Amino acid sequence: MKAHTTPKRAILLVRISDDKAEEARGVGRQEADGRRKAADLGWTIAEVITENDTSAFKRRRVHLPDGSTALRTIRPGFRSALDKLSSGARDGLIADDLDRVARDPRDLEDLIDVVEQQNVPAIATTGSMRLDNDAGVTMARIMCSIANKSSRDTSRRVARKHMELAEEGKPGGGGFRGYGFTRSGMDVIAQEAGVIRWMAERILDPRDPWTLNRIAADLERRGVPSATGAKWSGRSVRSIVTKPSVAGLRTHKGEVVGPAVWSAILDRHTWEQVCAVLAGRAGNTDLTLKRWLTGALWCSLCGHPLTGWQGNHGPRYWCATPLDGCGKIAVKAGRAESEVSLRIVVLLTRQDILKRLTAIATTNVTEDVRHELAEDEAQLKQLAGMWARKELSFAEYREARTIIEERLKESRALVQSSAPRVLRSLLAGDVHKGWEKLPPAGKREVVLTLLPDGYEVGPHDRSRGNVFDPGRIRPRITLVA
Numbered sequence: 001m002k003a004h005t006t007p008k009r010a011i012l013l014v015r016i017s018d019d020k021a022e023e024a025r026g027v028g029r030q031e032a033d034g035r036r037k038a039a040d041l042g043w044t045i046a047e048v049i050t051e052n053d054t055s056a057f058k059r060r061r062v063h064l065p066d067g068s069t070a071l072r073t074i075r076p077g078f079r080s081a082l083d084k085l086s087s088g089a090r091d092g093l094i095a096d097d098l099d100r101v102a103r104d105p106r107d108l109e110d111l112i113d114v115v116e117q118q119n120v121p122a123i124a125t126t127g128s129m130r131l132d133n134d135a136g137v138t139m140a141r142i143m144c145s146i147a148n149k150s151s152r153d154t155s156r157r158v159a160r161k162h163m164e165l166a167e168e169g170k171p172g173g174g175g176f177r178g179y180g181f182t183r184s185g186m187d188v189i190a191q192e193a194g195v196i197r198w199m200a201e202r203i204l205d206p207r208d209p210w211t212l213n214r215i216a217a218d219l220e221r222r223g224v225p226s227a228t229g230a231k232w233s234g235r236s237v238r239s240i241v242t243k244p245s246v247a248g249l250r251t252h253k254g255e256v257v258g259p260a261v262w263s264a265i266l267d268r269h270t271w272e273q274v275c276a277v278l279a280g281r282a283g284n285t286d287l288t289l290k291r292w293l294t295g296a297l298w299c300s301l302c303g304h305p306l307t308g309w310q311g312n313h314g315p316r317y318w319c320a321t322p323l324d325g326c327g328k329i330a331v332k333a334g335r336a337e338s339e340v341s342l343r344i345v346v347l348l349t350r351q352d353i354l355k356r357l358t359a360i361a362t363t364n365v366t367e368d369v370r371h372e373l374a375e376d377e378a379q380l381k382q383l384a385g386m387w388a389r390k391e392l393s394f395a396e397y398r399e400a401r402t403i404i405e406e407r408l409k410e411s412r413a414l415v416q417s418s419a420p421r422v423l424r425s426l427l428a429g430d431v432h433k434g435w436e437k438l439p440p441a442g443k444r445e446v447v448l449t450l451l452p453d454g455y456e457v458g459p460h461d462r463s464r465g466n467v468f469d470p471g472r473i474r475p476r477i478t479l480v481a
């Protein structure tokens with residue numbers, strides 16, 4: 001790269017973000033810092049472009065030049081800055097934090113193209129990225145690929161790891177000790193188990209069913225210690241006695257996924273009766289709250305995920321206002337679940353889909369992770385070399401290293417993990433029966449394997465009356481194939 005001339009008509013790009021850490025650096029502050037940086041460098045700022053980046057992670061479907069469509073993050077401010085730099089109308093770019101601006105590797109490559117073709121510099125006010133020399137460009141590529149590389153995949157893999165532990169019936173780890181069990185969650189504490197059985201008996205007593213508050217008061221009166229030492233309450237009694245772990249069941253994301261490896265304190269039937277009695281008393285709010293399409297349905301109006309919700313008219317998936325949704329989209333949970341179920345069953349008749357699933361199911365995840373581990377380790381060495389050759393500052397080196405090491409930690413944990421169990425069990429026999437038999441969390445996993453971006457739910461057309469229109473549920477992207 002040739003030495004560039006000092007920019008006389010530079011762009012200062014500032015960003016409005018909903019990221020809490022960035023929010024603190026308001027637009028005014030970013031502009032002041034950018035101008036100070038420009039003054040230090042002798043640059044002249046000709047234009048400030050404000051990028052509204054509050055939807056940085058909400059990708060939209062865009063049409064590509066080749067006629068296909070793809071999901072891309074839309075950044076009009078960044079794009080207009082690129083246009084102006086490539087037309088020569090502007091001759092430099094200062095941004096608050098370039099590695100965030102160019103979070104998407106495709107965006108970064110576009111920026112690098114412009115920087116190299118037009119020989120204009122792009123630098124950051126804060127952060128480490130600067131595109132004004134070859135080492136800076138190399139570093140930027142590494143930083144961007146590090147920050148982006150399979151970050152989605154990684155979080156999915158971590159989720160899958162938890163899922164697998166859940167299916168093996170092992171405790172998920174972390175959190176507080178559940179009443180009745182040792183901290184590891186594997187062993188029953190006899191005395192506490194006795195208290196839980198007594199609770200169930202009181203609740204199910206046909207002649208004199210106790211209220212939860214009466215049970216709590218009695219425990220307090222007798223000085224029975226709780227797991228945390230806190231006072232007993234109706235709420236804590238309910239939480240203990242309705243927990244699936246008490247019946248020897250393992251849950252994942254609030255849903256029962258199968259038998260646990262620990263032993264049950266209440267037999268399944270008794271526990272179900274207790275839950276049913278308590279659910280009846282409380283207006284049926286307890287057990288149906290979590291739905292398997294949670295995480296797979298999205299609001300067509302605001303792009304927010306829909307959440308399983310217990311309303312006055314039964315369970316729904318709702319763009320819940322208490323969770324910052326717009327509140328405008330809701331669909332009956334049963335309708336949505338049977339519709340998606342139907343579609344998945346149809347998909348499962350397609351040979352190409354089955355082939356794809358089989359490939360995923362038999363791919364040794366561990367091998368993939370091993371491969372990633374090796375790549376990351378190589379990248380660490382490469383970084384160290386760059387630092388040794390003084391192509392990087394120590395701060396840059398440390399920043400990059402931290403990101404890689406974080407991922408290495410995740411990968412190493414995952415090397416222990418096994419292949420996608422849900423898919424294997426689905427494909428082991430008749431897929432339709434297999435699908436029906438999948439636990440809720442397993443169904444979600446299959447849906448998200450087939451359609452990683454899930455479905456979008458459109459508004460209800462009131463002119464059609466109360467009839468459910470399956471057309472309201474549309475895939476957000478095309479199938480993985």
Ligand SMILES: [Zn+2]
Pocket residue numbers: 299300301302303304319325326327328329
């Ligand atoms: Zn919404």
